[in-house]
Amino acid sequence: MSYLAKPKFHHPAIETNELGFTHRDYEGSISTLCAGCGHDSISSAIMRACFELSLPPHRIAKLSGIGCSSKTPTYFLGQSHGFNSVHGRMPSVLTGANLANKDLIYLGVSGDGDSASIGFGQFAHSIRRGVNMVYIVENNGVYGLTKGQFSATSDRGSKSKKGVANQDSAIDMAAIAVQLGATFVARSFSGDKSQLVPLIKAAIEHRGAAFIDCISPCVAFNNHEGSTKSFDYVRSHNAALNRLDYITTRAPITTEYEPGTTQVVTLHDGSKLRLAKIGADYDVHDRVAAMHHLHTKQASGEIVTGLIYMDETPHDLHDSLDTVDTPLNELNTPQLTPGQKALDGINASLR
Amino acid sequence: MKPTDISNPNYFHKVVDCQWACPAHTPVPEYIRKIAAGDYTSAYMINWKSNVFPGILGRTCDRPCEPACRRGRVEDEPVAICRLKRVSADYKDDVRGLMPTPDARNGKRIACIGAGPASLTVARDLAPLGYEVVVFDQDKQAGGFMRTQIPKFRLPESVINEEVGYVLDLGVEFRGGQRIDSLKSILDQKFDAVFVGTGAPRGRDLEIPGRAEAAANIHLGIDWLSSVSFGHVTSIGKRVVVLGGGNTAMDCCRSSRRLGGEQVTVVVRSGFDEMKASPWEKEDAMHEGIPILNWLVPKEFKHQKGKLTGVVFEKVKAVLDAKGRRDLVPTGEPDTLIECDDVLLAVGQENAFPWIERDIGLEFDRWGLPKLDDKTFQSTIPNVFFGGDAAFGPKNIIWAVAHGHEAAVSIDKFCQNENIAERPSPLTNLVSQKMGIHEWTYDNGVSNDIRYKVPQKSPEIALRDIKTEVELGFDPKLGYAEAQRCLNCDVQTVFSSKLCIECDACVDICPMDCITFTDDGEESDLRARLLAPASNLTQDIYVQDGLKTGRVMVKDEDLCLHCGFCAERCPTGAWDMQKFALEMTHAGTGCRSKA
Numbered sequence: 001m002s003y004l005a006k007p008k009f010h011h012p013a014i015e016t017n018e019l020g021f022t023h024r025d026y027e028g029s030i031s032t033l034c035a036g037c038g039h040d041s042i043s044s045a046i047m048r049a050c051f052e053l054s055l056p057p058h059r060i061a062k063l064s065g066i067g068c069s070s071k072t073p074t075y076f077l078g079q080s081h082g083f084n085s086v087h088g089r090m091p092s093v094l095t096g097a098n099l100a101n102k103d104l105i106y107l108g109v110s111g112d113g114d115s116a117s118i119g120f121g122q123f124a125h126s127i128r129r130g131v132n133m134v135y136i137v138e139n140n141g142v143y144g145l146t147k148g149q150f151s152a153t154s155d156r157g158s159k160s161k162k163g164v165a166n167q168d169s170a171i172d173m174a175a176i177a178v179q180l181g182a183t184f185v186a187r188s189f190s191g192d193k194s195q196l197v198p199l200i201k202a203a204i205e206h207r208g209a210a211f212i213d214c215i216s217p218c219v220a221f222n223n224h225e226g227s228t229k230s231f232d233y234v235r236s237h238n239a240a241l242n243r244l245d246y247i248t249t250r251a252p253i254t255t256e257y258e259p260g261t262t263q264v265v266t267l268h269d270g271s272k273l274r275l276a277k278i279g280a281d282y283d284v285h286d287r288v289a290a291m292h293h294l295h296t297k298q299a300s301g302e303i304v305t306g307l308i309y310m311d312e313t314p315h316d317l318h319d320s321l322d323t324v325d326t327p328l329n330e331l332n333t334p335q336l337t338p339g340q341k342a343l344d345g346i347n348a349s350l351r
Numbered sequence: 352m353k354p355t356d357i358s359n360p361n362y363f364h365k366v367v368d369c370q371w372a373c374p375a376h377t378p379v380p381e382y383i384r385k386i387a388a389g390d391y392t393s394a395y396m397i398n399w400k401s402n403v404f405p406g407i408l409g410r411t412c413d414r415p416c417e418p419a420c421r422r423g424r425v426e427d428e429p430v431a432i433c434r435l436k437r438v439s440a441d442y443k444d445d446v447r448g449l450m451p452t453p454d455a456r457n458g459k460r461i462a463c464i465g466a467g468p469a470s471l472t473v474a475r476d477l478a479p480l481g482y483e484v485v486v487f488d489q490d491k492q493a494g495g496f497m498r499t500q501i502p503k504f505r506l507p508e509s510v511i512n513e514e515v516g517y518v519l520d521l522g523v524e525f526r527g528g529q530r531i532d533s534l535k536s537i538l539d540q541k542f543d544a545v546f547v548g549t550g551a552p553r554g555r556d557l558e559i560p561g562r563a564e565a566a567a568n569i570h571l572g573i574d575w576l577s578s579v580s581f582g583h584v585t586s587i588g589k590r591v592v593v594l595g596g597g598n599t600a601m602d603c604c605r606s607s608r609r610l611g612g613e614q615v616t617v618v619v620r621s622g623f624d625e626m627k628a629s630p631w632e633k634e635d636a637m638h639e640g641i642p643i644l645n646w647l648v649p650k651e652f653k654h655q656k657g658k659l660t661g662v663v664f665e666k667v668k669a670v671l672d673a674k675g676r677r678d679l680v681p682t683g684e685p686d687t688l689i690e691c692d693d694v695l696l697a698v699g700q701e702n703a704f705p706w707i708e709r710d711i712g713l714e715f716d717r718w719g720l721p722k723l724d725d726k727t728f729q730s731t732i733p734n735v736f737f738g739g740d741a742a743f744g745p746k747n748i749i750w751a752v753a754h755g756h757e758a759a760v761s762i763d764k765f766c767q768n769e770n771i772a773e774r775p776s777p778l779t780n781l782v783s784q785k786m787g788i789h790e791w792t793y794d795n796g797v798s799n800d801i802r803y804k805v806p807q808k809s810p811e812i813a814l815r816d817i818k819t820e821v822e823l824g825f826d827p828k829l830g831y832a833e834a835q836r837c838l839n840c841d842v843q844t845v846f847s848s849k850l851c852i853e854c855d856a857c858v859d860i861c862p863m864d865c866i867t868f869t870d871d872g873e874e875s876d877l878r879a880r881l882l883a884p885a886s887n888l889t890q891d892i893y894v895q896d897g898l899k900t901g902r903v904m905v906k907d908e909d910l911c912l913h914c915g916f917c918a919e920r921c922p923t924g925a926w927d928m929q930k931f932a933l934e935m936t937h938a939g940t941g942c943r944s945k946a
Contacts (some may be wrong), residue, residue, distance in 0.1 A: 036922025044859035
C-alpha cells in the first residue's frame with residue numbers, strides 16, 4: 001500500500017517487445033489496494049500478456065464496474081482507454097463500446113460481487129451474445145471493500161475470517177460461462193502467472209466472448225484457514241487441466257513434450273496455444289464433457305484450473321448482427337445518410 | 352544452491368558497495384543521510400571516527416567508493432560521495448567538544464615516525480586509550496604529504512591545520528623538525544612499540560641523455576611540490592613540460608599554471624585512459640588549459656649552454672605480445688620536440704629507508720620494502736609496525752588511514768600481551784526501519800536525478816593565486832540534492848521464508864525486476880533463469896529456501912534501488928527493510944580478547 005510512485009528506473013537490460021516497449025510501459029498508476037492483493041498480481045499478468053503480444057496500448061479499452069477488482073484498471077495500461085462504470089453494468093457498457101468500435105481490444109475487469117451478484121444478468125447476456133472481449137472476474141469470494149462478507153462465489157461451508165460458515169451455495173462462474181455459450185472459458189489463480197499469462201494472451205487473441213474466472217485471494221479478509229479462496233487452499237486443491245504454451249506465429253517451439261500428451265489449439269491470428277495435458281485425458285473442445293468435469297471436480301472439493309473450453313471457430317456479436325467491416329464510429333455522414341434515392345429504394349423494397 | 356547466510360558480516364557489507372570499496376569502510380549512506388537531514392556535525396563525526404580526515408579527504412580522496420556506487424549502475428554517474436564528505440566538514444558546528452577525552456596514561460609509550468595520515472591515525476586511535484604517543488617528523492608541522500604534496504588550491508592549509516590539530520590535541524606529543532636518521536636510536540629509547548609511517552618519499556628520476564647537463568631546469572615532481580608548498584619555489588618558466596600520468600603530474604601541471612607557466616603540457620607514455628591519474632583530476636587539469644599528450648616516450652633532454660631547451664619524444668603505440676602483455680613499440684614516425692624552459696618529473700615514487708640500519712633484525716624484501724604481515728603490519732622486529740605508503744608502496748590517504756587503524760589494533764594488542772594475529776571481526780547489526788505501513792526511517796522515494804557539479808572558481812581567478820581553492824564545494828542546498836541521490840544501500844532487503852505466502856506482490860512491484868520465485872538450481876543456472884538475468888557476477892544473489900511451494904526466492908542484489916517497495920507490498924512482513932550497521936574493530940576494548 002505504497003503512496004509513492006514506482007521509481008522510473010528500470011533494469012538496464014530490460015527486454016523490449018516488437019513495438020520497442022518494455023513491460024514498464026504497460027504500467028498504470030500505483031496501486032492503492034492492500035499489500036499482497038491477488039488483484040495486483042492479475043494486473044501484472046495483464047500487463048505482461050499485453051507486453052508479450054506487443055499490443056499498442058492505445059488499441060485497448062479496459063472497462064470495469066465497482067469493487068476492489070474494478071479499481072484495478074487504473075493500475076495497469078495507463079496509456080489505454082478506460083471506463084469505470086456503474087456497479088455491475090460493465091458488460092453493457094462494454095457491449096455498447098464494442099458495437100460502436102469493433103477494432104479495439106476489450107478488456108472487461110470485474111469481481112465476484114460485480115459479476116455474480118448485482119451484475120449477474122449483465123454478465124450472462126454479454127456472454128450469451130458473444131461480445132468479442134476478454135471478461136476477467138477477479139474472484140476472491142468475499143466483499144473486501146465492505147470488510148469481508150461472503151460473496152455469491154463463496155463456497156458453502158467456507159469460513160469467514162471470524163469463523164462463521166457460509167450457508168449459501170456458490171455460483172461457479174466458469175461453469176455458468178460454459179453453459180451460457182462463452183467460446184473461451186478458463187480458470188486460473190493469481191498466484192500462478194505461468195498459467196495465467198498465456199491464458200490471458202490466448203483470450204485476447206480469441207475472437208468472441210472469452211471468460212476467465214481468476215481466483216484472487218483477499219489477503220485482508222479471505223486468506224485464513226477455512227477459506228476456500230486462500231493461497232494455501234487453492235495451491236493444495238488445484239486440479240490443473242493443462243500447462244500452457246502460447247506460441248506466436250513467428251517464435252519457434254522450444255519445449256518438447258511426449259507425443260499424445262499435448263493438444264494444440266489455433267487462435268484467431270494464427271498463433272497457437274499448446275496445452276500440455278496434466279492428469280486425465282481432457283478435450284478442451286468438448287463442451288458437455290467440460291461441464292461434467294467441472295461439476296465432478298467441484299463435488300470432490302477440487303478447483304479446476306487451466307483452459308476449460310474453447311471453440312476454435314467462434315461467432316461474435318458483429319457476425320450475428322452482420323455489421324459492416326468499418327467500425328460504426330468511423331462511418332461518416334454520406335454513409336449514414338445515403339439520401340433520398342437510397343431511402344426510396346428501401347421503401348420500394350418494402351412495398 | 353545453498354541459501355544465503357546473511358549472518359555472515361560480509362554479505363550485507365558487500366551490498367553497501369561504497370562502504371565495501373572504502374579501505375576504511377566508512378559508513379557512507381549513514382553519513383549522507385545525516386547531511387540530507389542537515390546534521391552536518393553527526394555526519395562529520397561518523398567520518399572522523401572512520402577516516403580521521405573528513406575535510407582533507409572530502410577534497411582529495413582517491414574515492415574508491417565512487418566507481419563502486421550502485422547509483423552509477425542504475426543511472427549514469429555515482430553519488431558525489433567525496434564532495435558530500437566535504438559538505439559535512441564545511442558546515443559542521445564546533446566539534447571540539449565531541450572529541451574523545453584521553454584515558455589516564457597506561458604507561459605504554461609509542462613512537463610514530465613520520466606525521467602523515469598513517470601515523471596520525473595510529474596516534475588518533477591510541478592516544479585516547481591512554482598511550483603516550485610521540486610523533487616525529489622532519490617538517491616543522493604535522494601532516495606529511497597531505498601538507499607538502501597536495502597543492503593549496505586543492506587543499507587549503509586551514510583544513511590541514513584543523514584536522515591534524517584534532518589528533519594532536521588528544522595529548523599526542525609532536526616532535527617536528529626532527530629528522531630520524533636511525534631506527535636503532537628510536538628503539539634504544541625503549542618505546543613499547545614503534546610505528547613507521549614515513550611514506551614513499553623519493554621521486555623516481557629519468558636517466559636519459561641530457562639529464563645531467565640540463566639538471567638546473569629538471570625537477571623531481573614531489574620535491575618541487577613540497578618546495579612550492581613551503582614557499583621556497585615561487586616561479587617557473589613560461590613553458591613547462593610535465594612528464595608522467597599520475598595525480599602528482601596533475602598537481603605539478605596545475606601548480607605550474609599558477610607560478611608563471613603559460614604553456615604547460617603533460618606528456619604521458621601510455622594512452623589517456625590508462626593514465627593513473629583520477630579522471631576528475633585529468634578533467635580539472637584540462638579545464639585549466641593544460642593539454643595532455645599521450646603515447647610519447649621521452650628520449651632526450653635538449654639543452655644549450657647548461658640551459659634546458661626542450662624534450663625529444665618518440666611516438667609509440669601499444670602492442671600486445673604473445674603472452675597478452677602490453678608493450679610500447681615505436682611507431683616509426685619522426686620524433687617530436689617540445690620546447691620548454693622547465694621539466695617536472697612525475698614518473699613515480701619509491702620507498703626509501705636509508706635511515707633503517709640493516710643489522711638490527713628488520714628484514715626487507717627484494718623490492719626494498721619491509722617484510723610485513725599483511726594483516727597485522729608487524730615487521731620482523733616484533734614491536735615495529737609499518738603502515739601507509741611505507742608499508743606496501745605508494746597508494747593514497749585513505750589507504751594510509753586504513754593501515755593506521757589496523758596497525759593501531761596490532762599495537763594495542765601487542766602492548767596488552769595479546770596475540771595480534773587474532774583480529775575480531777567487525778560488529779554488525781540489522782535493525783528494521785519500518786515506522787508505519789508506508790513509512791520508513793529513510794527517504795525511500797527514488798527518482799532519476801543526474802549528478803550535481805561542484806561549483807568552481809573561474810580559472811581566471813583561480814590561476815592567479817596558488818593558494819586560492821578552486822572548488823567552492825556544494826552549498827547546503829546542492830549538498831541536500833546530491834545527498835538525496837544516495838540509494839541507502841545499507842538499508843537491506845531482508846527476507847523471511849517462514850512468513851512468505853508467495854503472493855508475488857514483491858515480484859510485481861519491484862521496479863528493477865530483482866526478485867524471482869523459481870525452482871532451485873545451481874547458481875549459474877539460477878542467475879540465467881531470473882526475471883532479469885543476473886549477469887553481474889561481482890554482485891551476489893540472495894537465495895532463500897523454505898517456501899511452501901518448494902521454490903526458492905532469489906533476489907539479485909546488483910541493481911536493487913533499496914526503495915523498500917517489496918517490503919511495503921508484502922502483506923505478511925516477509926520482506927523487511929533493515930539497516931545494516933558495521934562497526935569496524937578499532938584499537939581499544941573491542942579488539943581485545945573478551946577474557
